[in-house]
Amino acid sequence: MKVNIYYGGRGLIEDPTIYVINKLTEVLKELRVEVVRFNLYEEKNTMPMLPKTLKEADGVILATTVEWMGIGGFMQQFLDSCWLYADKEHLSKMYMLPVVMASTYGEREGEITLIKAWELLGGIPINGLCAYVENHVDFETNTAYAKIIEKSAETFYKSMNQKMKTLPASNTAVKKNILRSASLDLTPQESEQLSMYVSDDTYVKKQKEDIEELTQIFKGMLGTQDLEDNQEFIKDLKEHYHPIAEFSSSYAITITDQKKTLVIEASGGGLKCYYGEKKDADVQAKANYEVMKKIVGGRLTFQRAFMSGDLTAKGNFKTLRTFDQLFQFTE
Numbered sequence: 001m002k003v004n005i006y007y008g009g010r011g012l013i014e015d016p017t018i019y020v021i022n023k024l025t026e027v028l029k030e031l032r033v034e035v036v037r038f039n040l041y042e043e044k045n046t047m048p049m050l051p052k053t054l055k056e057a058d059g060v061i062l063a064t065t066v067e068w069m070g071i072g073g074f075m076q077q078f079l080d081s082c083w084l085y086a087d088k089e090h091l092s093k094m095y096m097l098p099v100v101m102a103s104t105y106g107e108r109e110g111e112i113t114l115i116k117a118w119e120l121l122g123g124i125p126i127n128g129l130c131a132y133v134e135n136h137v138d139f140e141t142n143t144a145y146a147k148i149i150e151k152s153a154e155t156f157y158k159s160m161n162q163k164m165k166t167l168p169a170s171n172t173a174v175k176k177n178i179l180r181s182a183s184l185d186l187t188p189q190e191s192e193q194l195s196m197y198v199s200d201d202t203y204v205k206k207q208k209e210d211i212e213e214l215t216q217i218f219k220g221m222l223g224t225q226d227l228e229d230n231q232e233f234i235k236d237l238k239e240h241y242h243p244i245a246e247f248s249s250s251y252a253i254t255i256t257d258q259k260k261t262l263v264i265e266a267s268g269g270g271l272k273c274y275y276g277e278k279k280d281a282d283v284q285a286k287a288n289y290e291v292m293k294k295i296v297g298g299r300l301t302f303q304r305a306f307m308s309g310d311l312t313a314k315g316n317f318k319t320l321r322t323f324d325q326l327f328q329f330t331e
Helices: 017-032 046-053 073-085 109-120 134-139 143-161 171-175 189-197 203-229 235-241 289-297 302-308 319-327
Strands: 002-007 033-041 059-066 095-104 129-132 248-255 258-267 270-275 283-287 311-317
Touching: 002 017, 002 046, 017 033, 017 059, 017 095, 017 134, 017 143, 033 046, 046 073, 059 109, 059 143, 073 109, 073 203, 095 109, 095 143, 109 129, 109 143, 129 143, 171 203, 235 270, 248 319, 283 289, 283 319, 302 319, 311 319
Parallel strands: 002 033, 002 059, 059 095, 095 129, 248 283
Antiparallel strands: 248 258, 258 270, 283 311
């Protein structure tokens, strides 16, 4: 018989959880049970690989410490990895003893969290050990506490050895009918292979580099298109600009079906064209994309578009009529 212990604390000397799992290990070894311990803080870089260590175990002890709130990040990561990569069929036959020691409030909530998580994974949890420890020395030297821990180890051994049955829990029904793993529908072997890839830093780094490279390629493609869109009509305006001495004007032409505004600022020999906003323009005009195409293509003058109603405008009408002198498009 084999039991795996997964310790989710930080490995501090004064951590009472370490004392408890050492005591449990002594009793289980006396009962000729092989005990293997995994310190999750040492396995954080290979966490996705840990679920495969469950394959040869008959039972597990999930041990963690509540230092401020909850079961802690290492234990949560391990349970997440079990949900994604563990063989659920094997887990359904595994007994789990929760151990939660707290230096602050929340030991019972931590135990309940581990029990609920193991039930959702399909395993069989049994009543565990949880305690609030104010002084770890007093706790570890208390013989009554030691006997409780020893008794819990014996009960855990009997549960595994005798394959004790438990009453059904609602969490099982919830998992079956509602919860679904976010991962692909993989076989246990495929899940194990995937966990190896996930835990391989070199592989993950290469995948990230490939994704980043593709992202930059697509950004470049989109950026080129955006650049072309943002330069549309501007090149035509600059090529057909005929400055009028001592004449300055500004136009803000909103292209209605594209929801952007082309701003033209003419000042003697200078010309600025850009897409943006200019609320104080001499002429505020509106036209759709096709009308603007006709104007810059020389098939329609700015004034004729206004007179026919294809283009609406307000502001200085002398400046409006001057547009066709400033920009002389020919078909």
